[in-house]
Amino acid sequence: MQFSFLSFITQIAILIVALGAVHQPLGAYLAKVADGEGHRPFERWIYKAAGVGPDSAQTWKAYARSVVALSAAGVILLYVGQRVQPLLSGGQIAGVDPWVAMNTAISFITNTNWQSYTPESTVGFVIQMAFLAVQNFVSAAVGIAIAFALVRGFARKGTDSLGNFWVDMTRITFRVLLPLAALAAAVLVVAGVVQNFWPTAVTNPLTGVSQTIPGGPVASQEAIKILGTNGGGYFNANSAHPFENPNAFTNLFEVFLLLAIPFSLPYTFGRMVGSRKQGFTILTVMAALWIITTSLMAWAVAAWPSLGEGLEQRFGPAASGIFATATTLTSTGAVNAAHDSLPPLAGGIAMFDMMLGEVAPGGVGSGLYGMLILAIVAVFLGGLMVGRTPEYLGKKIQARHMTLAALYLLVTPVLVLVLTGAAVLIPSVVADAPAPGPHQFSELLYAFTSATNNNGSAFAGISASDPIISSLINVAMWLGRVLPMVLVLALAGCFAKQEPIPPSPGTLPTYGPLFAGLLGTVAVLFSALNYFPALALGPIAEGTLR
Amino acid sequence: MTAYLRQFGTAFRFLAVATVLLGVFYPLVMFGVGQAVASAQANGSIARLNGQPAASTLLVQAVPETETRFFFPRPSAVKWDSTTSGASNLGPSDPALSKAESAARAAVAAREGVAESAVPLDAVTASGSGLDPDISPAYAELQVPRVAKGTGLSADDLRKMVSEATSNPVLSLLGQPAVNTTKLNLAIAARLK
Structure with a gap:
């Protein structure tokens, strides 16, 4: 297969135009959802059913307790659901293995959607739609809710209140995600994605042998899988499967969907803090990193002489490179090609995309709060360099803020590197990654990078179903999700209490090209310094072999 | 601790509502839409x-x-x-x-x-x-x-x-x-x- 530059440029141009067109209206709508007064009748019904007092405000600690409670409850529900699958499927399908069930439960709660199971043979319609797909909505809404809470911290002053988690969850899910998912699912069905509840038997006229065409509520799940940057495929082959992603149009549509909300949230942020240029600056940095890494990916793919393994003919190298970048820059992890078979440097770029902390534009919500933490660090560094007072959006950055921001930025690399290090010391885990040479290390590094960053894509040659590796991955996914969220909420709590100070001549402006450049540099340098040695042992070493 | 327990109760009730609306109602409605507007595709082309x-x-x-x-x-x-x-x-x-x-x-x-x-x-x-x-x-x-x-x-x-x-x-x-x-x-x- 040949990399087509024309196809690449056309797709990027369409994406830029489409995302440029939606990010303002969608961002403005999200801001309205975040700041909205009043409750709709169906929302009142949900609050009543769930036992929520919708007008009570929560401190950061109460907000965090609700987040942790919902996540833990979700893990229990998913685990039990998978274990009692025989009951749910009328005895048709066996219960899921306990280790696999726990891994899958944590994976879907944390928006990771790492899949150690083979969906076709492990889970039926009921588990897919009533358990796994529900968490595709819920975990996405949690990410956006945390982003709302952080932005409220900047926008508010002298208060303990960050809003109400259950109200945020309800509004994000039912005012934003559900209508958009329904719309997207309708488009996908018309374009060829299946939505039914039965397999179809056909007779192959070439052989006379009967063939089973799988069925299932795929379109409804595919829509929220992509839109909520989840990535857990209905089928094992994920978005490479023709029933999830039937043609080059649906492929581009899916890339658009997975970037749509993350690229709209900077506008929401600008609206909520009353300064559109601050939001625009964040957007520019995200967009620049997206275009640069996508171009690097295109270069790495185009330079490889024997393209084909793991690629679908209907997409080809250009469309797969664009998809691979978008899925790893967000916390999606859906794949339309086998990442394990990507050229070495292309696989390395996919890893680096995740190592950026998934901030360009990142997962729904998590991308925005990740980038805002980087902005706080950039302000602090900028202040040190030119002797200005570090303040962001009128909030003075103090020791406590920097401690929380630094912890946030260290949690992920520490988990990735320590767990990868532990994995290579355990012979049975090393044996789970059967590839020869440096690629074996790449498979392990990719696994822990993906799990900790809640991405979910894999160098899928690795076998992650045995108890030791699956426990390590569980730790990575859970801590990689919950710790950063709690730190963000703590930071939001600090900011909400603070009285803003008016900008002075000593204030470093946090908008415009200069700050955007500083922010982008901080993002890239920070991850490069953390991860370069590890990347050198895996994909870079493999890239020099040929 | 009681604050946590109360949150757990809310969490399970919220998930129950979400399961009905997002896990049953939504895919069934999309099934209806699919069969109505594009049954050939919805059923596997x-x-x-x-x-x-x-x-x-x-x-x-x-x-x-x-x-x-x-x-x-x-x-x-x-x-x-x-x-x-x-x-x-x-x-x-x-x-x-x-x-x-x-x-x-x-x-x-x-x-x-x-x-x-x-x-x-x-x-x-x-x-x-x-x-x-x-x-x-x-x-x-x-x-x-x-x-x-x-x-x-x-x-x-x-x-x-x-x-x-x-x-x-x-x-x-x-x-x-x-x-x-x-x-x-x-x-x-x-x-x-």
Whole structure:
């Protein structure tokens, strides 16, 4: 297969135009959802059913307790659901293995959607739609809710209140995600994605042998899988499967969907803090990193002489490179090609995309709060360099803020590197990654990078179903999700209490090209310094072999 | 602690509501919409031959190795079995990958009676899904003489059928040109009847 530059440029141009067109209206709508007064009748019904007092405000600690409670409850529900699958499927399908069930439960709660199971043979319609797909909505809404809470911290002053988690969850899910998912699912069905509840038997006229065409509520799940940057495929082959992603149009549509909300949230942020240029600056940095890494990916793919393994003919190298970048820059992890078979440097770029902390534009919500933490660090560094007072959006950055921001930025690399290090010391885990040479290390590094960053894509040659590796991955996914969220909420709590100070001549402006450049540099340098040695042992070493 | 317990209660009740609305109601409504506006696609794009359901045009169909009358799809890591899906996941520098490619190249060249250098890459590499029904126009062209001989259909007729089974220019631009072997082989099977 040949990399087509024309196809690449056309797709990027369409994406830029489409995302440029939606990010303002969608961002403005999200801001309205975040700041909205009043409750709709169906929302009142949900609050009543769930036992929520919708007008009570929560401190950061109460907000965090609700987040942790919902996540833990979700893990229990998913685990039990998978274990009692025989009951749910009328005895048709066996219960899921306990280790696999726990891994899958944590994976879907944390928006990771790492899949150690083979969906076709492990889970039926009921588990897919009533358990796994529900968490595709819920975990996405949690990410956006945390982003709302952080932005409220900047926008508010002298208060303990960050809003109400259950109200945020309800509004994000039912005012934003559900209508958009329904719309997207309708488009996908018309374009060829299946939505039914039965397999179809056909007779192959070439052989006379009967063939089973799988069925299932795929379109409804595919829509929220992509839109909520989840990535857990209905089928094992994920978005490479023709029933999830039937043609080059649906492929581009899916890339658009997975970037749509993350690229709209900077506008929401600008609206909520009353300064559109601050939001625009964040957007520019995200967009620049997206275009640069996508171009690097295109270069790495185009330079490889024997393209084909793991690629679908209907997409080809250009469309797969664009998809691979978008899925790893967000916390999606859906794949339309086998990442394990990507050229070495292309696989390395996919890893680096995740190592950026998934901030360009990142997962729904998590991308925005990740980038805002980087902005706080950039302000602090900028202040040190030119002797200005570090303040962001009128909030003075103090020791406590920097401690929380630094912890946030260290949690992920520490988990990735320590767990990868532990994995290579355990012979049975090393044996789970059967590839020869440096690629074996790449498979392990990719696994822990993906799990900790809640991405979910894999160098899928690795076998992650045995108890030791699956426990390590569980730790990575859970801590990689919950710790950063709690730190963000703590930071939001600090900011909400603070009285803003008016900008002075000593204030470093946090908008415009200069700050955007500083922010982008901080993002890239920070991850490069953390991860370069590890990347050198895996994909870079493999890239020099040929 | 009691604060935590109360939150757990709320969490489970919230999840129960979410399960009903998002996990049951939403997919059922989308099922209704799909059946109403695009039932053919929603049910798997099933093509018929002589009235019998014969294939999903989106999925590959296995062609027996000894076959001379039909176009071969790409290699598949799941042996073209539509009840499962997946890739080889062999790394780019894995010797097993180059070995598999060389073996496939030799087999295709022998089957089609051409030089090994004429065999395109999609003919020797497994797809990401294992169910990819599509091949490159170059691989289709390579097979035309053999299929013409096997079926007795003229090469020109076959080329016309190939171009009918090729993706339209828009999809070819957004992806790359692709010849659907499932559609193509069904068209040939219909002509042979």
